[in-house]
Amino acid sequence: MEPTLIKHGSRNQFASDNYAGICPEALQAMHDANHGFSNSYGDDIWTEKACNALREFFETECQVFFVFNGTAANSLALASLCRSYHSIICHEMAHIETDECGAPEFFSNGTKVLLVTGKDGKVDLEAIANAVTRRTDIHYPKPKVLSITQATELGGVYTPAQLQGVRAVAEEYDLKIHMDGARFANAVSSLGVAPKEISWQAGVDVLTFGGAKNGMAIGEAVVFFDTALAEEFDYRCKQAGQLASKMRYLSAPWHGLLQEGALLKHAAHANLMARELADDLGRINRVEIVHPVEANAVFVRMPEQLLQGLLARGWYFYTFIGTGEARLMCSWQTTEEDIAELMGDLRELVGDDA
Numbered sequence: 001m002e003p004t005l006i007k008h009g010s011r012n013q014f015a016s017d018n019y020a021g022i023c024p025e026a027l028q029a030m031h032d033a034n035h036g037f038s039n040s041y042g043d044d045i046w047t048e049k050a051c052n053a054l055r056e057f058f059e060t061e062c063q064v065f066f067v068f069n070g071t072a073a074n075s076l077a078l079a080s081l082c083r084s085y086h087s088i089i090c091h092e093m094a095h096i097e098t099d100e101c102g103a104p105e106f107f108s109n110g111t112k113v114l115l116v117t118g119k120d121g122k123v124d125l126e127a128i129a130n131a132v133t134r135r136t137d138i139h140y141p142k143p144k145v146l147s148i149t150q151a152t153e154l155g156g157v158y159t160p161a162q163l164q165g166v167r168a169v170a171e172e173y174d175l176k177i178h179m180d181g182a183r184f185a186n187a188v189s190s191l192g193v194a195p196k197e198i199s200w201q202a203g204v205d206v207l208t209f210g211g212a213k214n215g216m217a218i219g220e221a222v223v224f225f226d227t228a229l230a231e232e233f234d235y236r237c238k239q240a241g242q243l244a245s246k247m248r249y250l251s252a253p254w255h256g257l258l259q260e261g262a263l264l265k266h267a268a269h270a271n272l273m274a275r276e277l278a279d280d281l282g283r284i285n286r287v288e289i290v291h292p293v294e295a296n297a298v299f300v301r302m303p304e305q306l307l308q309g310l311l312a313r314g315w316y317f318y319t320f321i322g323t324g325e326a327r328l329m330c331s332w333q334t335t336e337e338d339i340a341e342l343m344g345d346l347r348e349l350v351g352d353d354a
Contacts, residue, residue, distance in 0.1 A: 029256025
């Protein structure tokens with residue numbers, strides 16, 4: 001079940017945090033950068049400010065690159081970690097497996113993706129070990145990278161302790177760690193930890209840090225904590241059509257969101273709205289919350305007639321990738337009034353269907 005076209009200016013929706021507009025801090029930063037002339041291709045003051053802001057955010061030296069979207073960020077980052085005869089281990093619901101049209105394999109010249117299971121979208125450590133050790137002969141694509149998602153595609157959040165477990169397995173089998181952080185800010189806010197605790201201190205070699213889902217118009221940051229792995233990454237970006245000529249419009253919003261903590265403030269708000277939505281949904285008969293609400297996603301199971309009834313009333317959401325569950329996403333722009341409007345329609349439908 002896919003969302004259909006909605007008119008500009010219509011009510012808020014819960015299909016995706018991508019539906020939300022640009023947050024004020026990101027928009028102001030783009031406006032501030034839009035004066036006079038500036039050097040191109042990242043050789044500008046705004047890109048320098050954004051890179052330094054990210055280094056301060058993570059409290060470490062790192063190499064930072066800005067690209068247009070998450071598919072490019074993930075695919076190019078993974079390509080920098082492995083060769084074509086290697087393999088990448090990830091959860092079976094990971095975005096790099098289900099939603100990137102083979103881009104990770106394409107940009108790495110054919111690296112194979114190996115799938116493992118795990119509760120709430122988190123990789124099972126024994127499954128990782130099995131994927132590595134089940135074959136060691138030359139005919140098997142050699143496992144080289146472990147890709148994890150924070151927060152996961154099912155709304156789960158890896159705790160620092162869980163990430164240390166992942167790190168131990170990765171070190172045991174000589175795997176590099178890539179983190180898909182499209183909703184990394186939501187995970188940081190959910191856990192109440194310093195960003196470093198769930199990134200480089202947890203053994204993450206490269207993080208793809210989401211901007212578009214966190215209030216920006218466009219753009220993701222690729223953050224290499226192992227800076228040696230960033231060698232010639234700028235060439236990868238150029239070859240893939242990801243080197244922005246007017247880079248300041250990708251980078252300036254990062255500075256705007258990080259300089260006074262707006263990024264985590266907006267993430268905390270989205271998380272809070274998801275918890276409130278889940279609390280309200282949990283009080284409705286015949287509606288079941290199917291995964292823990294640890295970030296800004298709520299997964300529910302309800303009768304098909306209720307799902308169809310919400311769609312008929314103009315609500316849009318995904319029934320998530322073959323699971324039979326509906327995903328409701330909150331964003332920096334979600335309000336209590338939005339939740340109340342959705343819940344009002346749902347209560348009426350439950351009453352009509354009783």
